[in-house]
Amino acid sequence: MHLAHLRLRDFRNYPRLDVDFAPGFHLLLGDNAQGKTNILEAIYLIATLRSFRGVGGAQMVRHGQKGYFVGSHIIGQGEHDTKMYWSVRERSLSLDGRPVRKLTDYLGVLRTVVFCTEDLLLVKGPGRGRRRFLDLLLTQTYPGYLPLLQRYTRALRSRNALLKQAAADPRALEGFSRELVSAGQEITRLRRELVPRLSPLARLAYRRISNDAEELRIEYAPSVRQDFAVELAQSQPRERTCRMTVIGPHRDEVQLLLKDRSAAEFGSEGQKRTLAIALKMAQAEYLTGIHGSPPVLLIDDVMGELDAKRRGGLLPLLERAHHAHGQVFMTATEENWPRELAGQVQRWTVKAGALERG
Amino acid sequence: MPALPDTVAALIGALNKLPGIGPRSAERIALHLVQAEPAAVENLARAILEARRRVQLCAVCGALTEASPCALCSDPRRDAGLVCVVERATDILSLEKSATYRGKYHVLGGKISPLNGVEPEDLRIAELERRLEAEPIREVIIALGTDVEGDATSFYLARRLARPRLKVTRIAHGLPAGSGLEFADEITLSRALEGRREIE
Numbered sequence: 001m002h003l004a005h006l007r008l009r010d011f012r013n014y015p016r017l018d019v020d021f022a023p024g025f026h027l028l029l030g031d032n033a034q035g036k037t038n039i040l041e042a043i044y045l046i047a048t049l050r051s052f053r054g055v056g057g058a059q060m061v062r063h064g065q066k067g068y069f070v071g072s073h074i075i076g077q078g079e080h081d082t083k084m085y086w087s088v089r090e091r092s093l094s095l096d097g098r099p100v101r102k103l104t105d106y107l108g109v110l111r112t113v114v115f116c117t118e119d120l121l122l123v124k125g126p127g128r129g130r131r132r133f134l135d136l137l138l139t140q141t142y143p144g145y146l147p148l149l150q151r152y153t154r155a156l157r158s159r160n161a162l163l164k165q166a167a168a169d170p171r172a173l174e175g176f177s178r179e180l181v182s183a184g185q186e187i188t189r190l191r192r193e194l195v196p197r198l199s200p201l202a203r204l205a206y207r208r209i210s211n212d213a214e215e216l217r218i219e220y221a222p223s224v225r226q227d228f229a230v231e232l233a234q235s236q237p238r239e240r241t242c243r244m245t246v247i248g249p250h251r252d253e254v255q256l257l258l259k260d261r262s263a264a265e266f267g268s269e270g271q272k273r274t275l276a277i278a279l280k281m282a283q284a285e286y287l288t289g290i291h292g293s294p295p296v297l298l299i300d301d302v303m304g305e306l307d308a309k310r311r312g313g314l315l316p317l318l319e320r321a322h323h324a325h326g327q328v329f330m331t332a333t334e335e336n337w338p339r340e341l342a343g344q345v346q347r348w349t350v351k352a353g354a355l356e357r358g
Numbered sequence: 359m360p361a362l363p364d365t366v367a368a369l370i371g372a373l374n375k376l377p378g379i380g381p382r383s384a385e386r387i388a389l390h391l392v393q394a395e396p397a398a399v400e401n402l403a404r405a406i407l408e409a410r411r412r413v414q415l416c417a418v419c420g421a422l423t424e425a426s427p428c429a430l431c432s433d434p435r436r437d438a439g440l441v442c443v444v445e446r447a448t449d450i451l452s453l454e455k456s457a458t459y460r461g462k463y464h465v466l467g468g469k470i471s472p473l474n475g476v477e478p479e480d481l482r483i484a485e486l487e488r489r490l491e492a493e494p495i496r497e498v499i500i501a502l503g504t505d506v507e508g509d510a511t512s513f514y515l516a517r518r519l520a521r522p523r524l525k526v527t528r529i530a531h532g533l534p535a536g537s538g539l540e541f542a543d544e545i546t547l548s549r550a551l552e553g554r555r556e557i558e
Contacts, residue, residue: 104543144544151545154473154506161472169478171517172470175510 001076001111001293002327003043009069010062012038013353022346024322028331030350036331039355040114040298043329046072046082047112047296048136049093049103054118057086072110076293080109104143111140111295113284115302119276123256124264130254134191137198137283141290142190152183152249160244180248181228187249188222195220195254198282205281209313210274214258218279223251274310277302281317294326301331315340366392415447418489420465420482422447430463437461439496443486443515445469445503453501461499464489469502469511478514490524497525504531504549 008017013035028036037053041060044052051060061068067087074080083094093100100106121129138145159176162168199218206216224231224247231247238246256263256275263275288294297318321328322344330337331350349356362370366388373384391399415421416428423429430436430450440461444450447465466481489495500515502508516526532550533542542550 147543147545151506155510158472158506158510165472168472169514171514172472172478172510174517175470175513176472176506178513179506179509 005073007071010065011068047110116300155179202282206278221253299330
């Protein structure tokens with residue numbers, strides 16, 4: 001799968017951009033604030049309809065303009081055209097010339113894995129980021145997951161609204177509890193199945209890129225131990241004091257353990273950084289295993305943060321993507337790009353919202 | 359470009375509030391109306407006023423009607439023992455098109471939705487309970503949507519309406535008629551499996 005054409009209009013600092021990309025390595029070189037990461041952001045946006053910088057649509061519109069347009073031509077098992085327009089008043093998304101009605105029909109047209117500095121939050125940040133990591137992976141591999149998650153979220157928010165009321169009808173609460181339980185149990189089951197498959201991949205990736213011999217393990221710590229319905233009923237007194245739903249998949253944790261100790265608490269900064277990259281590598285490996293072709297890798301400057309030895313650990317992943325006719329986009333500055341890749345890269349120069357070969 | 363006359367702008371604003379009519383359509387309709395034959399526009403205005411004046415909600419079932427109780431409620435050929443609960447008055451039209459249901463109806467006027475501030479008291483449930491006392495109803499068929507609110511409301515109704523010698527049922531959900539399994543999503547399929555029936 002690869003992105004064959006990218007078209008931007010008033011996106012970030014790009015007034016107009018039309019560019020063709022072949023499969024393989026693409027190195028986007030340029031000084032800071034020239035728009036290297038914006039290219040990665042646009043590609044990630046095509047794949048997930050979100051920015052990996054965690055911002056809304058308004059921030060991605062070029063300064064002083066009304067809206068942005070991002071279009072692409074993607075070649076995978078079939079060929080697809082995507083078009084996306086966003087403005088405060090209007091937004092549209094189309095696939096192959098037809099408006100997208102269901103997100104599940106759209107997601108999966110392009111699969112990406114992004115490596116960026118924000119990944120460090122996967123290790124250091126709150127559980128929410130780790131749950132989203134699992135959710136994104138399940139959305140990319142299991143078509144029913146997104147509607148399930150949306151159903152759960154709707155039931156959860158409804159239930160919380162009821163719990164905030166002074167005298168909510170207990171039968172109405174029970175109605176939403178049933179919805180919460182039926183969607184929640186399915187989510188827990190899918191996450192429980194995913195983590196043991198991911199853990200060995202992450203351990204392997206970690207060993208490959210780390211300088212230390214510590215063993216990495218990922219463990220799923222679900223909020224619900226056995227029976228969601230029973231435990232939800234038992235949590236009632238706490239619910240009444242907190243006035244919200246206190247157990248369920250929205251409270252799940254994913255534990256990252258180095259030698260059986262929490263990496264967030266006991267790991268060094270270097271270990272945390274390596275661990276974040278290992279998680280993303282595991283994500284890429286997992287997607288490749290499921291779909292038979294590697295996702296498009298978007299690597300934002302993280303190579304620069306790694307020393308040569310750790311960088312070497314990433315290479316097999318990149319080379320495999322190369323052999324499988326995959327695609328890698330990597331941003332770097334002139335000083336820190338990985339010279340060991342020199343033979344295979346296609347170089348681009350990014351300057352003030354324009355992209356040039358060489 | 360010269361601005362539109364105020365009255366036209368006001369008309370566009372009013373049309374834009376209608377369902378399914380965006381700013382562009384509103385403008386097109388408004389410009390059409392102000393240039394059309396006065397008689398045609400008067401006819402349209404009269405038709406709108408007349409329809410709005412005459413149409414009301416049936417005091418019994420909540421359907422749209424000109425006379426209360428409505429034709430559906432007062433039709434002696436319909437089975438008075440069956441009541442089908444729907445969310446909106448327009449749902450009755452959909453069910454009537456299928457021409458297989460011969461019972462009566464009850465419009466709820468919404469579904470329980472804590473996120474939109476809709477509570478059970480905001481729905482026509484008490485009216486339904488009064489009908490259960492007054493009419494010879496043996497079965498209540500719940501025909502609400504299958505989103506989270508629809509399902510939760512169905513469950514709520516089943517609990518609240520439960521009484522001796524009354525059957526509360528829910529319409530089946532599953533595969534759309536005439537289509538293959540490959541077009542059904544996972545949630546639909548798992549519900550279709552749950553609701554399976556023995557072949558007689």
